[in-house]
Amino acid sequence: MDGFGFIDGDQPPLPDPGEELFCHVRLARSPRVGTATFQRLMAEYGTAERALEALPHRVSRSGKADYCPAPKDRIEEEIARASAAGARPLLLGHPGYPARLAEIDDAPPILWALGDCALAHRPTVALVGARNASALGQRLAANLAKELGAAGQVIVSGMARGIDRAAHMASLETGSIAVLAGGVDVVYPRQNSDLAAALSTRGLLLSEAPMGLQPLARHFPKRNRIIAGLSQATVLIEAAERSGSLITARMALEQGRDVMAVPGNPLDGRAAGCNALIRQGAALIRDAADVLEALDTPIRQTPLRTNGFHDQTGHWMGEEPLPDRLHQMLHDLITTAPVPEDTLIRHLGLPVPQVVTALMDMELAGQIDRHAGGLISRRV
Amino acid sequence: MDGFGFIDGDQPPLPDPGEELFCHVRLARSPRVGTATFQRLMAEYGTAERALEALPHRVSRSGKADYCPAPKDRIEEEIARASAAGARPLLLGHPGYPARLAEIDDAPPILWALGDCALAHRPTVALVGARNASALGQRLAANLAKELGAAGQVIVSGMARGIDRAAHMASLETGSIAVLAGGVDVVYPRQNSDLAAALSTRGLLLSEAPMGLQPLARHFPKRNRIIAGLSQATVLIEAAERSGSLITARMALEQGRDVMAVPGNPLDGRAAGCNALIRQGAALIRDAADVLEALDTPIRQTPLRTNGFHDQTGHWMGEEPLPDRLHQMLHDLITTAPVPEDTLIRHLGLPVPQVVTALMDMELAGQIDRHAGGLISRRV
Numbered sequence: 107m108d109g110f111g112f113i114d115g116d117q118p119p120l121p122d123p124g125e126e127l128f129c130h131v132r133l134a135r136s137p138r139v140g141t142a143t144f145q146r147l148m149a150e151y152g153t154a155e156r157a158l159e160a161l162p163h164r165v166s167r168s169g170k171a172d173y174c175p176a177p178k179d180r181i182e183e184e185i186a187r188a189s190a191a192g193a194r195p196l197l198l199g200h201p202g203y204p205a206r207l208a209e210i211d212d213a214p215p216i217l218w219a220l221g222d223c224a225l226a227h228r229p230t231v232a233l234v235g236a237r238n239a240s241a242l243g244q245r246l247a248a249n250l251a252k253e254l255g256a257a258g259q260v261i262v263s264g265m266a267r268g269i270d271r272a273a274h275m276a277s278l279e280t281g282s283i284a285v286l287a288g289g290v291d292v293v294y295p296r297q298n299s300d301l302a303a304a305l306s307t308r309g310l311l312l313s314e315a316p317m318g319l320q321p322l323a324r325h326f327p328k329r330n331r332i333i334a335g336l337s338q339a340t341v342l343i344e345a346a347e348r349s350g351s352l353i354t355a356r357m358a359l360e361q362g363r364d365v366m367a368v369p370g371n372p373l374d375g376r377a378a379g380c381n382a383l384i385r386q387g388a389a390l391i392r393d394a395a396d397v398l399e400a401l402d403t404p405i406r407q408t409p410l411r412t413n414g415f416h417d418q419t420g421h422w423m424g425e426e427p428l429p430d431r432l433h434q435m436l437h438d439l440i441t442t443a444p445v446p447e448d449t450l451i452r453h454l455g456l457p458v459p460q461v462v463t464a465l466m467d468m469e470l471a472g473q474i475d476r477h478a479g480g481l482i483s484r485r486v
Numbered sequence: 487m488d489g490f491g492f493i494d495g496d497q498p499p500l501p502d503p504g505e506e507l508f509c510h511v512r513l514a515r516s517p518r519v520g521t522a523t524f525q526r527l528m529a530e531y532g533t534a535e536r537a538l539e540a541l542p543h544r545v546s547r548s549g550k551a552d553y554c555p556a557p558k559d560r561i562e563e564e565i566a567r568a569s570a571a572g573a574r575p576l577l578l579g580h581p582g583y584p585a586r587l588a589e590i591d592d593a594p595p596i597l598w599a600l601g602d603c604a605l606a607h608r609p610t611v612a613l614v615g616a617r618n619a620s621a622l623g624q625r626l627a628a629n630l631a632k633e634l635g636a637a638g639q640v641i642v643s644g645m646a647r648g649i650d651r652a653a654h655m656a657s658l659e660t661g662s663i664a665v666l667a668g669g670v671d672v673v674y675p676r677q678n679s680d681l682a683a684a685l686s687t688r689g690l691l692l693s694e695a696p697m698g699l700q701p702l703a704r705h706f707p708k709r710n711r712i713i714a715g716l717s718q719a720t721v722l723i724e725a726a727e728r729s730g731s732l733i734t735a736r737m738a739l740e741q742g743r744d745v746m747a748v749p750g751n752p753l754d755g756r757a758a759g760c761n762a763l764i765r766q767g768a769a770l771i772r773d774a775a776d777v778l779e780a781l782d783t784p785i786r787q788t789p790l791r792t793n794g795f796h797d798q799t800g801h802w803m804g805e806e807p808l809p810d811r812l813h814q815m816l817h818d819l820i821t822t823a824p825v826p827e828d829t830l831i832r833h834l835g836l837p838v839p840q841v842v843t844a845l846m847d848m849e850l851a852g853q854i855d856r857h858a859g860g861l862i863s864r865r866v
Contacts, residue, residue, distance in 0.1 A: 189538050203619055249753075369749030369761055372623050372772035373629075381772055389766050394753035 128181060130153035130197050134215035135176040135184070135316070136161060140410075140476040141212040142447075146462065148199060165433065187317040191291045193218040196226070196312075205462030206230070210335040210361045211480050214314035217332075220290040221310035225260050225281050231397060232262040232358070234330075234351045235269025236344040236376045243269060243344040244370060248276035250341065253394030255280025264329065265298055265305070267455050269351075274301055274309070282309040283336065286320035287329040290315055312336075327353050331478045334358035339401055342367040343390055345379035352379045355388075360479045366391045366400055367436045399448035429443050432456070432464045437484075439475055444481035500750035502601050507562055509534035514543060514595035515556040515696070520856040521592040522827075527711070528579060540575050541850075547850030567697035571671045573598040576692075577636045578607070586610070590715040591860055594694035597712075600670040601690035605640050605661050611777060612642040612738070614731045615649025615723035623649060623724040623756065626657035626748060630721065633774030635660025642717050644709065645678055645685070649723045649731075654689070656682055662689040663716065667703030667709040669693055692716075706834050707733050711858045714738035719781055721771055722747040732759045736769075740859050746771045746780055775822045812836070812844045817864075820854055824861035 133154045134144055139161070147164075151157040158175055165173035188195065196203045196217040204226040205212055231254055233247055251261045251273040260281035263270040274282045282305060288294055289313040291461070293302045315325065315330065323336050330353050334340050340358040342365070345351035355365045366389040370377025384390050389400040432454075439450055451461050465482065468474045475485050511535040511582040514524055519534070527544075531537040538555055545553035562671065564655050568575065576583045584606040587593055599606070611634055613627055631641045631653040640661035643650040654662045655683070662685060668674055670691040673682045685691050695705065709736040710733050714720050725731035736743045746769040750757025764770050769780040811836075817828055831841050845862065848854045 150521050186586070240751075246751065246753050283765050304546075342631075368752060369757070369770070371620075371626065371750050371757075372748060373626050377749070377751075378772075381770060384749070385770050385772075390749070390761060392758075392761055392768075396765075455724065 108359065126154065127159055127185065127195055127197070130200075131184060131195070131216055132176050132178070132181045133158050133161070135181060136174070137176070138470045138472055139215060140469060142476055143290045143466050144215045145198070145213075149165050150183065165470045168467045168473075170471055170476055173470075174314060182299070184316045188218050191220065191317060193290050193317065196222060196223070204336055205334065206338065207335045210331070212331060212476075212478055214332060215285070217289045217312050218315055218317060219310060219312050220306045223310065225283055225310045226312070226336070228260045229258060230260045230262050230283065230337045231401075232338060232340040232354070233253075233269065233273035233343060234263055234345070234354050235342055236346060236349065236351065237266050237268040238376070239268035239272070239344045240374070240376065243368075243370075244272040247272040247343045249330070250368075250391075250394055250397065251276035251282075252280075254397060255282075255443070257394060262333055264326075264333055264350075265294075265301060265311075266297060267297060271298060271301060274305065277464070278304055278308055282351065284309065284311050285329055285336065286311060286313040286321070287313050287315065287325035289315050289317040289319040290429045292320055294321050301338055326350055328478055330354040331357045331361075334361055334363060337363065339364035339366055341397060342380050342383060342388075344368070344370060344376040345383075346375050347378045347382070349379055352383075355379070355383060357479060364389070364400060365395060366397060368392070399415075432460065433468065436461075436464055436468060437473070440468075440482055440484045440485050442476050444483040444486055447480045447482050450482065505632060506534065507565065507575055507577070509538055509579075511564060511575070511596055512558070513538050513541070513558050513639045515561060517553070517556070518545065518807060518850045518852055520849060522592060522779040522856055522860075523849050525578070526594045526842070526846055527592075544847070545850045548847045548853075550851060553850075554590055562667045564696045567671070568598050568778045571600065573600045573670050573697065574603060575599070582715055582719065586718065587712065587715045590711065591825075592711060592856075592858055593715065594712060597692050598692055598697065599672045599692050600686045601688065601689070605663055605690045606692070606716070608640045608661060609638060610640045610642050610663065610717045611781075612717035612720040612734070613649065613653040613723060614643055614710075614713060615725055616729065616731065616733050617646050617648040617650075618756070619652070619724045620754070620756065621646035622719065623748075623750075624652040627723045628775055630723070630748075630771075630777065631656035631662075632660075634777060635662075637774060637778055642715055643714055644676075645681060645691075646728075647675060647677060650679060651678060652825060654685065658688055660664045660791070664689065664691050665709055665712045665716065666691060666693040667695065667705035669695050669697040669699040671697050672700055672702050706730055708858055711732040711741075713743055714743060719744035719746055721777060722760050722763060722768075724748070724750060724754075724756040726755050727758045727762070729759055732763075733765055735759070737859060744769070744780060746777060748772070811847065812840065816841075816844055816848060817853070820848075820862055822864050822866055823841070824857050824863040827862050830862065 133139060147157040151160055161175055162173045164458035196219050198213050198215045199206060233251055242473055247269045255261060255277040260283060261273050262283045263273045265284035274284060286307050290313045293299045293353055297367055330350060334354050334357040340354055342351050358365050363384060367380035367383040368391045369381055369384055372381060451458055454461055469476060475483050513519060527537040532538055542553045543557055576599050578593050578595045579590060613631055627649045635657045638774055640663060641653050641657035642663045643653045645664035645666060654664060664685050670693045673679045710730060714734050714737040720734055722731050722735055738745050744762060747760035747762055747763040748771045749761055752761060831838055834841055848855060853865055854864050
């Protein structure tokens with residue numbers, strides 16, 4: 107007898123590690139399986155293999171009969187390409203996956219890692235900022251990266267031009283992680299091929315994208331959540347209003363992480379995002395000592411919103427609607443403008459698992475899209 | 487009978503306005519009469535004339551027999567020169583003196599005013615900063631001055647090169663006050679002669695110095711307390727560590743006024759003072775709207791220390807020492823390093839009026855010096 111109620115001789119075979127990787131990647135790459143659904147399916151079915159078996163049935167319950175998981179050959183190819191490139195998989199829920207990243211709501215089910223995976227388990231600070239950074243900004247990023255590195259912090263950034271490049275270059279000796287929007291074997295931008303080569307040996311390249319994926323604009327905000335999610339704090343250096351760096355900062359706040367910012371002259375547009383964050387309570391950073399001080403005595407910003415549904419009381423306020431009725435209610439509530447999942451749950455006042463299951467069904471049915479930060483919108 | 491207990495026919499003659507001005511200026515200019523002592527003598531004797539009469543006796547009680555108040559001819563000359571230059575006196579305790587400035591502990595007993603005195607009674611914001619300001623900093627100062635002026639605020643600054651000049655030039659139309667370290671008829675620096683001419687007609691020049699005084703380095707920190715004291719808030723634009731502008735900011739904090747700062751790149755030394763103030767809680771200013779918002783909803787910084795003795799409980803903890811014994815105790819406590827008066831009072835735990843009187847005697851005896859901000863040191 108074991109703890110799961112199997113009698114001797116009735117135990118399931120131990121999973122083949124290759125098979126486990128294959129099913130994990132295939133589930134993650136299957137249509138309509140976002141990061142949240144991936145985690146809920148895994149929680150429900152225990153293994154990727156069983157979740158994959160149940161997936162067509164779950165989708166057909168939502169009215170789509172001809173659902174197919176991701177094609178097997180595509181997954182085989184992804185794994186083979188990664189193996190050929192020397193990339194290793196970091197699987198959510200398995201050893202080796204960065205612990206801090208696993209904490210966030212929309213942790214990527216898989217990361218491909220090229221380089222020194224041990225770096226992903228050390229204390230990390232993200233340094234992000236403008237691609238068109240000033241010389242002063244790049245110098246400051248380099249100073250920060252070098253001094254934080256000397257203090258034992260691994261630097262996380264996005265391998266873009268400007269601030270990112272300066273931060274990586276200055277932390278190659280002490281520990282540098284680049285999170286990419288495309289595959290870890292795709293160098294973008296081309297000007298950073300020297301940096302990518304250095305990071306793939308002395309540092310670490312991480313991406314949730316399949317090998318070979320050329321990054322598109324829409325991949326970058328998703329990538330930014332990983333930069334923030336890997337890091338105990340995100341420091342912004344020269345970030346304009348509506349910049350990608352501000353998205354990273356917003357995600358860090360949503361994840362309950364510290365956000366810090368280097369100020370700049372208000373007449374320099376590249377300082378606008380940083381100055382605005384400082385006014386909102388982000389620590390003003392002048393040098394590495396300021397970062398280390400803020401890490402030691404974190405002044406937590408109020409998160410922009412509370413993430414997830416585990417904080418909800420799930421109080422029950424009326425008749426339990428039939429699943430069809432609940433789907434209709436959700437359909438009426440969810441528009442093309444993304445809305446936080448917990449707002450929906452609070453609004454409905456129904457038991458949390460019931461709403462979560464209905465939302466998962468709607469996602470699998472292709473009716474809604476999930477976005478970084480727990481936002482949901484109607485698919486157009 | 488009047489409220490002061492005089493019977494009809496026994497009333498003192500109304501003071502001659504010219505005589506009142508003369509005595510007020512003479513008391514203020516007399517040796518060993520600092521701003522604090524001036525106010526205490528006025529409070530004790532009611533008029534400058536009576537305080538002047540009592541002054542030699544008060545000083546001789548401290549052991550100096552041959553004390554003389556300021557020479558009469560020097561005061562007559564100061565008043566005559568001011569009159570010739572068209573400057574008007576603003577006397578502490580009399581109508582026309584700026585109400586906000588009268589609130590500070592070391593309010594100047596007299597200000598000479600050249601220009602439009604009505605400006606001193608309107609809402610004011612001080613803009614101060616580096617003489618060697620960057621082009622960006624000067625542009626920002628001009629923008630702030632112009633927009634704050636349009637919003638009804640009079641701009642106060644110090645007519646220095648750089649930030650001060652930019653702030654004055656941009657607020658000539660809407661209201662600009664320059665507080666000078668030398669006499670209001672002395673243009674310093676020479677490069678600002680055009681600005682001084684414009685301010686003396688369309689704006690306002692103020693100084694506590696006698697006419698004709700050439701400013702020395704030690705006059706500037708004293709001048710800075712007037713800039714801060716005139717203003718509901720002091721905004722710093724490009725202020726290095728250990729700069730005069732930081733002295734102004736410290737004085738504003740000591741006076742319980744708002745301090746605000748425009749941030750800058752930490753690698754620019756001219757931003758160091760501003761960034762440090764923001765880290766200490768000063769509002770981060772990007773534009774005039776930020777200043778007006780902070781004026782509306784002041785987030786008070788904790789004053790660096792509490793000023794004056796009126797806040798003290800003056801609890802009595804032991805035998806009351808004889809005056810000689812108290813003088814000796816004070817003599818032992820006060821070194822050449824300036825120490826706040828209220829620290830002394832708190833330390834002694836004696837009745838406040840007793841300590842204050844002893845300190846006044848020691849000042850009149852030439853044993854101690856008073857400095858801006860309520861600091862006291864032993865005279866060397």
